Amino acid sequence: MKIxxxxxxxxxxxxxxxxxxxxxxxxxxxxxxxxxxxxxSGKSPIQEPGLEDLLxxxxxxGLLHCTTDGxxxxxxxxxxxxxxxxxxxxxxSHNMTYIAEVSRQIATxxxxxxxxxxxxxYRSTIRPGTIEELIKPIFESTLGKNFSxxxxxxxxxxxxxAYAINDYFNPPKIVIGTVxxxxxxxxxxxxxxxxxPVFYTKYRESEITKFVDNTFHAVKVAFANxxxxxxxxxxxxxxxxHEIFISDTKLNISPYYFRPGGAxxxxxxxxxxxxxxxxxxxxxxxxxxxxxxxxxxEAHKHFLYEQVTADLPPGGSVLMLGLAxxxxxxxxxxxxxxxMARKLLNAGYKLSIYDPYLHPQQLIGxxxxxxxxxxxxxxxxxxxxxxxxxxxxxxxxxxxGMAAGLxxxxxxxxxxxxxx
Ligand SMILES: NC(=O)c1ccc[n+]([C@@H]2O[C@H](COP(=O)([O-])OP(=O)(O)OC[C@H]3O[C@@H](n4cnc5c(N)ncnc54)[C@H](O)[C@@H]3O)[C@@H](O)[C@H]2O)c1
Numbered sequence: 001m002k003i004x005x006x007x008x009x010x011x012x013x014x015x016x017x018x019x020x021x022x023x024x025x026x027x028x029x030x031x032x033x034x035x036x037x038x039x040x041s042g043k044s045p046i047q048e049p050g051l052e053d054l055l056x057x058x059x060x061x062g063l064l065h066c067t068t069d070g071x072x073x074x075x076x077x078x079x080x081x082x083x084x085x086x087x088x089x090x091x092x093s094h095n096m097t098y099i100a101e102v103s104r105q106i107a108t109x110x111x112x113x114x115x116x117x118x119x120x121x122y123r124s125t126i127r128p129g130t131i132e133e134l135i136k137p138i139f140e141s142t143l144g145k146n147f148s149x150x151x152x153x154x155x156x157x158x159x160x161x162a163y164a165i166n167d168y169f170n171p172p173k174i175v176i177g178t179v180x181x182x183x184x185x186x187x188x189x190x191x192x193x194x195x196x197p198v199f200y201t202k203y204r205e206s207e208i209t210k211f212v213d214n215t216f217h218a219v220k221v222a223f224a225n226x227x228x229x230x231x232x233x234x235x236x237x238x239x240x241x242h243e244i245f246i247s248d249t250k251l252n253i254s255p256y257y258f259r260p261g262g263a264x265x266x267x268x269x270x271x272x273x274x275x276x277x278x279x280x281x282x283x284x285x286x287x288x289x290x291x292x293x294x295x296x297x298e299a300h301k302h303f304l305y306e307q308v309t310a311d312l313p314p315g316g317s318v319l320m321l322g323l324a325x326x327x328x329x330x331x332x333x334x335x336x337x338x339x340m341a342r343k344l345l346n347a348g349y350k351l352s353i354y355d356p357y358l359h360p361q362q363l364i365g366x367x368x369x370x371x372x373x374x375x376x377x378x379x380x381x382x383x384x385x386x387x388x389x390x391x392x393x394x395x396x397x398x399x400x401g402m403a404a405g406l407x408x409x410x411x412x413x414x415x416x417x418x419x420x
Pocket of ligand 1: 009083087125158159160
């Protein structure tokens with residue numbers, strides 16, 4: 001294919017070099033005359049292992065031409081990939097000036113009567129909503145509503161500097177946002193030599209992916225360092241701890257505890273997090289991330305409560321499915337569902353609870369104490385499957401994945417065990 005690449009930085013130049021190595025012809029566009037000149041002479045303006053080798057081969061083979069003005073040759077291209085910078089603005093948001101500038105340049109240069117649309121692929125990191133709220137309006141203002149000479153795609157980049165070429169051909173995944181979430185033939189062609197799971201999504205899902213990934217990487221580093229500080233202060237080997245931690249691919253480095261849905265609770269997690277917070281404070285380890293966990297969890301419990309009550313005035317009837325901290329358990333200690341029940345009762349909702357694993361007369365010890373302290377009327381709230389089948393509820397809230405198999409008559413069924 002003939003591909004224009006806007007922005008010859010770490011992302012754009014790597015893409016240019018890798019695409020030419022696959023036989024594509026690339027038009028590189030950058031505002032920096034120095035970068036353009038160096039790239040045209042087969043030199044890399046940035047330090048990246050293997051990049052200069054690919055660039056010099058591309059130039060020698062006539063597959064790479066760079067310019068500060070791509071407008072003349074843009075219409076010969078099948079694809080344009082936008083890799084310009086999106087640096088932090090003063091308020092912390094991304095500065096979208098370069099994205100807007102390039103979009104306007106492409107909109108002005110494209111032939112509105114093109115036979116096949118130019119696929120414009122944004123690869124820079126952009127905030128969710130940018131395609132629909134900034135980029136599309138720029139094209140509309142130049143080309144009119146319902147323009148057909150351009151198709152917009154978002155395709156985040158996952159490469160790491162210093163491993164960029166290897167990462168380009170071996171990404172962890174390929175995420176492609178399209179107007180209809182459907183596969184795009186040009187993108188299939190572009191990625192045909194790359195083996196990785198492919199996700200076609202709506203624009204916004206693809207746009208947020210990079211933020212989620214990078215924030216998680218930051219969480220991992222901060223968490224590892226907080227644990228490292230606690231261990232160091234306690235005279236425990238941080239590297240041994242790391243070795244033991246990452247060896248657990250069943251619960252630690254695994255998809256467990258990752259699904260957006262219920263808050264954490266039960267007899268272990270809140271208690272042990274609280275205790276580690278205490279230990280860390282005691283030895284001066286200053287664990288800001290760990291200290292924020294319980295507050296984050298409380299915020300989530302309240303978010304879930306607001307999901308239930310959003311369109312329901314007090315006095316409405318709510319059936320909760322599940323009360324114990326997890327399905328098939330009768331442990332109520334620090335169950336987030338007990339908090340939900342308490343909040344609903346306090347606000348004046350008519351509450352019923354279904355949990356077939358829970359028998360108040362069998363609760364003993366701390367479990368009994370906790371449940372009666374937080375929900376003194378628990379026995380009156382519990383209902384059976386048979387009762388549920390004969391009643392109508394305004395809202396049924398599935399907190400534990402228990403709705404299947406029940407006969408439910410309700411205005412709204414909410415699954416809070418798994419956010420959709
Ligand atoms: N660097 C990475 O490892 C990496 C990884 C994944 C995603 N990203 C994202 O990709 C984007 C690009 O990152 P980068 O590190 O390659 O940036 P960079 O700053 O190295 O390169 C951006 C290039 O865009 C050029 N540019 C600016 N305005 C232009 C215009 N109007 N026309 C043509 N060129 C223009 C600049 O001169 C510069 O050469 C960013 O959004 C970044 O967040 C970066």
